[in-house]
Amino acid sequence: xxxxxxxxxxxxxxxxxxxxxxxxxxxxxxxxxxxxxxxxxxxxxxxxxxxxxxxxxxxxxxxxxxxxxxxxxxxxxxxxxxxxxxxxxxxxxxxxxxxxxxxxxxxxxxxxxxxxxxxxxxxxxxxxxxxxxxxxxxxxxxxxxxxxxxxxxxxxxxxxxxxxxxxxxxxxxxxxxxxxxxxxxxxxxxxxxxxxxxxxxxxxxxxxxxxxxxxxxxxxxxxxxxxxxxxxxxxxxxxxxxxxxxxxxxxxxxxxxxxxxxxxxxxxxxxxxxxxxxxxxxxxxxxxxxxxxxxxxxxxxxxxxxxxxxxxxxxxxxxxxxxxxxxxxxxxxxxxxxxxxxxxxxxxxxxxxxxxxxxxxxxxxxxxxxxxxxxxxxxxxxxxxxxxxxxxxxxxxxxxxxxxxxxxxxxxxxxxxxxxxxxxxxxxxxxxxxxxxxxxxxxxxxxxxxxxxxxxxx
Amino acid sequence: xxxxxxxxxxxxxxxxxxxxxxxxxxxxxxxxxxxxxxxxxxxxxxxxxxxxxxxxxxxxxxxxxxxxxxxxxxxxxxxxxxxxxxxxxxxxxxxxxxxxxxxxxxxxxxxxxxxxxxxxxxxxxxxxxxxxxxxxxxxxxxxxxxxxxxxxxxxxxxxxxxxxxxxxxxxxxxxxxxxxxxxxxxxxxxxxxxxxxxxxxxxxxxxxxxxxxxxxxxxxxxxxxxx
Numbered sequence: 001x002x003x004x005x006x007x008x009x010x011x012x013x014x015x016x017x018x019x020x021x022x023x024x025x026x027x028x029x030x031x032x033x034x035x036x037x038x039x040x041x042x043x044x045x046x047x048x049x050x051x052x053x054x055x056x057x058x059x060x061x062x063x064x065x066x067x068x069x070x071x072x073x074x075x076x077x078x079x080x081x082x083x084x085x086x087x088x089x090x091x092x093x094x095x096x097x098x099x100x101x102x103x104x105x106x107x108x109x110x111x112x113x114x115x116x117x118x119x120x121x122x123x124x125x126x127x128x129x130x131x132x133x134x135x136x137x138x139x140x141x142x143x144x145x146x147x148x149x150x151x152x153x154x155x156x157x158x159x160x161x162x163x164x165x166x167x168x169x170x171x172x173x174x175x176x177x178x179x180x181x182x183x184x185x186x187x188x189x190x191x192x193x194x195x196x197x198x199x200x201x202x203x204x205x206x207x208x209x210x211x212x213x214x215x216x217x218x219x220x221x222x223x224x225x226x227x228x229x230x231x232x233x234x235x236x237x238x239x240x241x242x243x244x245x246x247x248x249x250x251x252x253x254x255x256x257x258x259x260x261x262x263x264x265x266x267x268x269x270x271x272x273x274x275x276x277x278x279x280x281x282x283x284x285x286x287x288x289x290x291x292x293x294x295x296x297x298x299x300x301x302x303x304x305x306x307x308x309x310x311x312x313x314x315x316x317x318x319x320x321x322x323x324x325x326x327x328x329x330x331x332x333x334x335x336x337x338x339x340x341x342x343x344x345x346x347x348x349x350x351x352x353x354x355x356x357x358x359x360x361x362x363x364x365x366x367x368x369x370x371x372x373x374x375x376x377x378x379x380x381x382x383x384x385x386x387x388x389x390x391x392x393x394x395x396x397x398x399x400x401x402x403x404x405x406x407x408x409x410x411x412x413x414x415x416x417x418x419x420x421x422x423x424x425x426x427x428x429x430x431x432x433x434x435x436x437x438x439x440x441x442x443x444x445x446x447x448x449x450x451x452x453x454x455x456x457x458x
Numbered sequence: 459x460x461x462x463x464x465x466x467x468x469x470x471x472x473x474x475x476x477x478x479x480x481x482x483x484x485x486x487x488x489x490x491x492x493x494x495x496x497x498x499x500x501x502x503x504x505x506x507x508x509x510x511x512x513x514x515x516x517x518x519x520x521x522x523x524x525x526x527x528x529x530x531x532x533x534x535x536x537x538x539x540x541x542x543x544x545x546x547x548x549x550x551x552x553x554x555x556x557x558x559x560x561x562x563x564x565x566x567x568x569x570x571x572x573x574x575x576x577x578x579x580x581x582x583x584x585x586x587x588x589x590x591x592x593x594x595x596x597x598x599x600x601x602x603x604x605x606x607x608x609x610x611x612x613x614x615x616x617x618x619x620x621x622x623x624x625x626x627x628x629x630x631x632x633x634x635x636x637x638x639x640x641x642x643x644x645x646x647x648x649x650x651x652x653x654x655x656x657x658x659x660x661x662x663x664x665x666x667x668x669x670x671x672x673x674x675x676x677x678x679x680x681x682x683x684x685x
Contacts, residue, residue, distance in 0.1 A: 249470070252561035256474045259564055259676070263481070271675070278676045285561055286645055293644070320614060321640060325653045352644045359647060 012180035019176075020169050027165055035157040039150045043129065046145050047110040050131050053081065054108075054143040058133055065141075069094045081145055082128075088138035097142050101130065106140065108133045112147065127151065186215055200298070200429060202230040241295050247288065255281045290419035297349075297426035306344045311375065312337045314347055315384065318354040319373055322362060330367035333358075336374035340382050343450060345431050353427040354384065356420040357446055361388035364444070383436075383449040393444045398437040424448075460505040460575055464488045465495030465521065466537070467513050471560070475508055475537075478564040479571060492516025496524055504532050506575055508567070511538030511549065519552045526553035533574035537562065546643060565677040569629045576628060588623040591683035593662060593670055595623050604662055614639070615658050622671065622681040631678035655679055 060068055069083050073096045084097030092099065101113050110131045130144035189207050196204045205226060206219040255278065262274040319335040326333035354373070361371045369389040376383060393401055401421050428435045428448055439445040462484045466472040469490070476486040484506070489495040492513035499507055499521070507525075511518040522534050536554040538545060546557045555577075556570050588595045592605040600616050602609040611619065617639045622630060632651040637643055655671060663669050668684035 249468075249561070252563075253470055253474065255561075256478070256564045260477070260481075262676070275676055282563070282676075285563075288561070289559070289645060317640070321646075322650065324657050325650050328653050328656070348642060348644075351642055355642075355644075355646060359650070 012176070012184070016173055016176040016180070020173055023172070024165055024169065027161055031157050031161045031164075035154050038153060038157075042150045042153065043147070046129050046147065046150075049081075050110050050129065050143045050145055053083075054131050054133050054141060057083070057143070058135060058141055062135065062137055062139075065135075065139075066094045079146070081143065082130075084142040084144075086140045086142065088140070090140075093139065095142070097144060100132065100140065100142060104130055104132050104142075106132045106134055113144065183215060190215075190219065197226065199432065202226060202233060237295060237298070240291065251281060251285055251288070255285065287419065290423060294419065294422050294426050297423065297430060306346055309343060309345050309347045309350070311340045311343060311345075311350070311384065314350050314354065315373055315375065317351060318358055321355065322358045326362050326371055329362060329365075331362060331365055332370040333362070334370065334372045334374070336372065336376075338375045338377060338382075340375050340384075341450060346427075349427045349430065353424045353448065354386070356424050357386040357448075360420055361386050361390070361444070364388060364390035366390065369443075381449060381451045383447045385445055385447045387439070387443055387445040389443040391443075392439045392441055393437060401437055460484045461503065462486045462506040462508065462571070463495070463499055463502060463504045463532075464508050465490075465492065465499070465513065465518070466508065466510045467491060468510070471510075471537075474564055475567060478568045479506075482568050482572065484571075484575075490514075492518065492521050496521045499525055499532065500528055500530060506571055507532050507534045508571065509534050509536050509554070511536055511540055511545070519548060522549070522553045533577065535567070535570055535574055537567070563631075563677075565629070565674075566631045566633060569631050569634060569678060572628050573625055573630070573634070576625065588620070588626070590623055590626045590670055590681050591668075593623075595619055602662070604664065604667065607664070609661055611661065614654070615661065618654060618658055619662070619681075622679065625681075627680065627682045629674050629678050629680045634678070 082097050084095030085093040113130045128144045129147045133141050205223045208219050365388040372387040434449040436447040462479050464475050472488045479486045493515040509518045533555045536549040536557045539560045549557045586597045595602045621638050671681050
């Protein structure tokens with residue numbers, strides 16, 4: 001699992017990027033609209049000027065037209081407005097326009113001329129707006145104006161956009177990053193505080209900063225829920241423990257009386273029936289002991305006696321301990337050791353857990369079957385696996401077998417407390433190991449994984 | 459007759475312990491609280507003390523620690539409702555000689571008491587050869603022979619036989635065997651130990667020889683010369 005803070009910062013950066021992108025798009029659209037509107041307005045102004053000028057000139061005396069144009073050109077050395085008079089063959093008669101632009105339609109309307117030998121002052125073709133009109137005597141009158149003013153406006157707008165975006169986005173993103181760090185830090189603290197809770201220590205609480213913000217509010221809600229869960233768990237455990245405690249004292253007394261009676265009896269028949277009674281009571285007492293044992297393990301205070309251990313050694317001891325039993329039952333019991341990570345744990349408890357698993361496997365495997373105890377590694381890490389060639393555990397019961405008192409339908413006739421796997425489960429939890437129950441029609445497989453359980457056993 | 463002091467605040471449990479120890483030929487005295495118990499243990503000459511872990515007046519751990527500080531080496535069997543291994547370790551570190559968890563079977567308790575008593579009488583060191591009838595076990599070479607015939611023993615079988623023979627004539631329960639031979643403190647179920655005993659029996663009892671390891675119904679095993 002990725003740390004929550006990583007997910008959190010990924011989420012905030014994504015949010016910041018999306019927000020920044022949207023902001024940039026909006027700026028571009030806004031400035032685009034402004035530019036579009038203003039250049040349309042300026043074009044309109046220029047076009048009106050050009051129209052007015054050309055209309056004015058066209059209405060003047062045809063004979064004085066040449067002179068008027070030359071006058072106008074003279075008083076405009078900067079070339080603000082370009083004028084030209086051409087004959088019907090396109091030769092220039094007067095004005096500062098060098099030639100008639102070929103692409104310009106002769107219709108008395110203003111058009112954009114991308115290029116054309118027009119500009120008299122700059123000396124090279126530039127973008128302009130121009131209008132051509134045919135006079136009644138066949139001459140053509142041209143009026144044009146440099147449109148770079150309008151284009152210049154666009155450039156100013158784009159520069160403005162660039163500055164605006166830079167100046168807002170950089171501090172915005174930076175600020176956003178800095179602002180998101182504080183909550184990320186608090187989320188990290190919560191994550192740390194939640195780890196023991198996830199492992200089952202319900203007495204822990206999430207930190208509350210006292211600022212009363214949303215995170216505090218959430219932490220408060222979670223803490224309240226934890227308190228309630230802790231109270232309920234305590235009650236349930238208390239009830240269980242009390243029952244076990246209360247019942248085992250009379251049981252102990254009952255057993256003592258039976259035992260004494262048995263010792264005093266001489267007849268073999270009475271003794272045999274008392275033997276059976278004693279065996280029953282022993283089974284009952286074993287069950288109570290197991291219950292109390294689970295309760296103890298679940299208190300989770302045992303990690304104090306964790307020490308560096310060699311799991312292979314524990315496995316060898318289990319194999320040695322159960323080997324004769326398997327042999328007596330005509331089963332093969334194989335031990336397969338692969339290198340395992342050095343680890344810390346309680347060797348007593350791990351032996352107990354493996355002994356329970358192997359004991360179960362031997363119990364449920366018919367004569368001539370096989371039981372395996374092996375360690376192995378896969379993509380999810382290392383594990384110890386106990387497998388057998390018994391009837392296996394039906395798919396639907398695999399979660400349930402770890403529950404207290406659960407026994408499969410097929411195992412009702414077999415002696416046992418039904419608590420073995422609960423003890424294993426409690427020991428695994430105490431070590432932070434995962435338990436995976438699996439197998440197929442040819443036997444059960446239970447894995448104790450040195451880390452959280454993977455989804456399923458293959 | 460060996461004298462036993464029972465320090466136990468639950469009257470019913472105490473009466474059971476007393477009754478069981480008396481059956482095994484001991485004289486038993488009962489004290490119900492820790493401080494008084496410590497006083498009696500310090501002044502009386504007892505051969506065995508059973509000590510509850512949780513007592514009014516003074517905790518069982520403190521009692522045994524105080525006894526050991528006062529150089530009183532009477533064997534102490536701690537009896538406690540706390541079954542955790544940590545508690546066992548604490549009890550033994552404080553000076554207890556054995557630790558039994560409630561609820562216990564009286565025969566289990568008396569078996570442990572007998573072992574503690576005997577250990578005190580015989581002592582454990584100085585012997586390098588154990589003998590039961592015609593069965594011999596060499597503690598140095600780990601060699602075993604019966605009626606002069608060498609018996610090949612696996613390491614576990616050797617430890618099992620040694621434990622039985624060290625306490626020859628005393629009933630050893632399955633739990634005691636599991637604790638001493640394998641070193642683990644939980645309930646392994648009965649039949650695993652039985653199987654190990656069965657194997658050992660087949661090794662040491664050749665056809666025609668009398669069986670030395672006897673099963674005590676409902677309790678455990680004892681190794682002793684055949685009657």
